[in-house]
Amino acid sequence: MSSPEQFVRSPLARHAFSLLVGLTVGVFLHYLLYRLGLPIQPFIYVAF
């Protein structure tokens, strides 16, 4: 059994984590398209 350090640096862990991050971003961008259609607050700093 490899140590946690080795596992974290293994291609499997790196690809799995990368895929998870990508999936999360993809899902969130889909949610964002839904959210933009709802009443939304203006950015505070745009007024400055």
Next chain:
Amino acid sequence: MTTKEIFLALRTSMVTRTVLAGLAVGFVGMCLLGRRAAHTVAHENFIRFTQYTSPESKYYPTVSEMMSIVRAKIKPGQILVVVGGNSILRGVAQTPDQVWSRKLQEKLGDGYCVVNFAFNSSLITDAASVAAEALSKEFPRQIYIANAAPTQAPTPGGSSVYRWVYWDAYYKGLLLDAPAREKKVADTIYTRIPYPDGHVVYPFRGNIQELKLAAWLDSWCYFNDFWNDVAYEDFNTVWGNLMPGLADFMQPRKNWRDPDPDGTQIPMTVRFPATTLEGELANIRGNSQYAFNKDAAGKWEIYLPLWDDVFQKGIQDIFPPALKSRTLILLSGTATYYTRWLTEDERYRDKIAYEMAVQRWKAGGFDAMEYGRDFAIEDFYDRTHLTATGALKLSGMVAPKVREMAQQLGYLPK
């Protein structure tokens, strides 16, 4: 290694192409799931849209959602009755058990399926009419009911709050072919208001452009159907001022009970406060005062430009021609509590305004009827909304009319 160290190690050693592949798979996967949700999201035991499932609390039902509700509810062989219109027909001040459309269902019996898609302040051309039209090929035996004031012209494509449903259906290819309506809607976008200093305002353009883009993107990505489904069934992510407290706002919307009160339990002094009498009378007079002038003999004669505006131009192309005859317009009467304060002359003017509006709607190819003139004081919750007793009376008036229309439209065996 601590969890933080593991996370940092993973974060700094991400594989770019895998991240991008995940992103693409995640986004496209969501679009496909959304496409599926469009055919499955149906509010179980649906009675009406509540304040928690309407734009008041940042929930915008989609046309697919409404179609799914109908499909889940309707039984084979039933005639579909879609209720649209505003808060009066939504059943404000009626509890879910008292809603007039439920009473209508009971009176019409098993041969009909009544679905209430009315929203507060919505017009004849808003969400419910779009859903009915989108279902017109699938359920051709249908009747659409909505309400209006006597000289109120609906905006083609819907009012500013609810017109997203029109564009939603438009880009999903669910509307019938209606070039005249499309032209009218396009003209609305470029409505110009010129100001004396020379600048021109386009009140609808920005709003409609954004709606169009949203609906166009949604026709590819189905984000509204998917995330509405999540908000309704699983968890809510959007705060709205009408929501229960901060702690509960993530609850799925299906858990929030329909909050409309039983209007009969609210004291008359609250329903008809003396302080608002003059304002409410002005509103009631407004239904007819600009529609008539007095002639030399002191008789009311109609002010043609206004009637022509509403009934020649206003209602002509709001629906595809084939859908006019299956539409029943209810001219909503006003509370007897207030009308008794009108002069005899004003009451007469009010009466002929309603009668003329019924005639004009009928002449335009629709069916129409008025209600409320003979209702008792307690049948109204306020100037326009009905209590449970009013709801019963309304359903009692509308049910035979619906049967009559079904007969005339050839929905029933001869």
Next chain:
Amino acid sequence: MNEFLSFLRMAFEPAGADEAGRIFNTYWFVVFAAVATAGFWLLRKPALRLPFLALACVAFHYHFAGPAGMAPIIVLGIVTYLIGLTRSRHACVAGIILSVLALCFYKYAHFLTLEVLGQINKSWGPAIEAYARLKLPKLASPEGSAYLFVPPLGMSFFAFEFVHYLYEVRKGAAPLRNPLHFTLFSIFFPSLVAGPIKRFGQFIPSLEAGASQVGPDDVAIGFRRIAMGFLKKVVIADNLTSALGLYIGTYNDPHVAQFAAYGMATRWFLLILIALRILFDFSGYSDIAIGLARLLGIQLPENFNWPYAAKSIQDFWQRWHISLSSWIRDYVYIPLGGNRHGAGRKILNGLVAFALCGLWHGAAWNFVVWGLYHGTGLAICANYRALPGVGQPLGKLLDLAPKGSWLLTQLFVCLGWLLFFYPLDKAAQLAGLLFGITP
């Protein structure tokens, strides 16, 4: 195809009023950003990428600012560019003054006439305003607005970037000769509306690097950053704004009586929500801007670095709106003399710099007081150890208990947000209630 053509037509029409302030949060922007970034990637050659990007920036600027909002920026930009080319020190000073005057004209005319002149003679302000409206009707904003003249979109950010440019050229930096570079420095769409405030010495090399080397790494990092920004904005900040609206009321009209009805714990909880709301709203915006630029392979300066982890006021300003605080340091504080003329002058310079920093956020006294509040905090923080008797022991105590420093710093910052968001009298009442003082 029809939809694409319709979009193109919309791209060259000014936005509707309901899009004001939403910018990145519009479908128009989503489609625009998709077209602009995809076009940029597909063009491959830097010689084509930069003109394409400039064209996209013009479309963005025109859509959100309209012709009236674009015109003053174009004039100011052309003047700044030409002055830069002359490398004349006097011309640069004149250009800096012009940018500052333009900023004052658009953002502070109302404040200066009614609030500042009004302190001397109450009738002067309205008289000057009426005259200005009569003489410049096309520039005047509607009666009752916070501004006398309608400020062009992003005016404060344009002015600061142009001042920075001319100041550096005056000091000897090489000006931007390539008009495309100057155009992109001025109206680069990710940072056009609300920063981060760029430095041309850093931006132009990054722009060129992006045009020639943008790759999948940039795209992946860009998307992650954009997603993080929108998460902060739409999921956290917007929900907090709606909730705060319900529990406290709007910016101009906080419900003090409602606030007083809450228990002490709830009041402090709401103050924390106010602090989180502005952090997530603005750092979300900055993340989106930085992420968008990164999609093009271009690096914008960072604006936030965990500001609520700061253990002193100096530390806070090195972590909060970094591009603004460093601008104020370089172009206000240091030119005023910085810390070069003794402790008293240093404190005075700091107060002036912070008062201007406050005023930059809005033409109202509460912003000035907020700036002075931070300036004072900074002065105390930097000098308290020199106080005879208590200074040294207190400093040692805080060194031994860094959590205490953190708590004091964040208490100071959070209370400051009341001044930032609410009118002075209401802010004082709300602050009093946090300590049990009922108005």
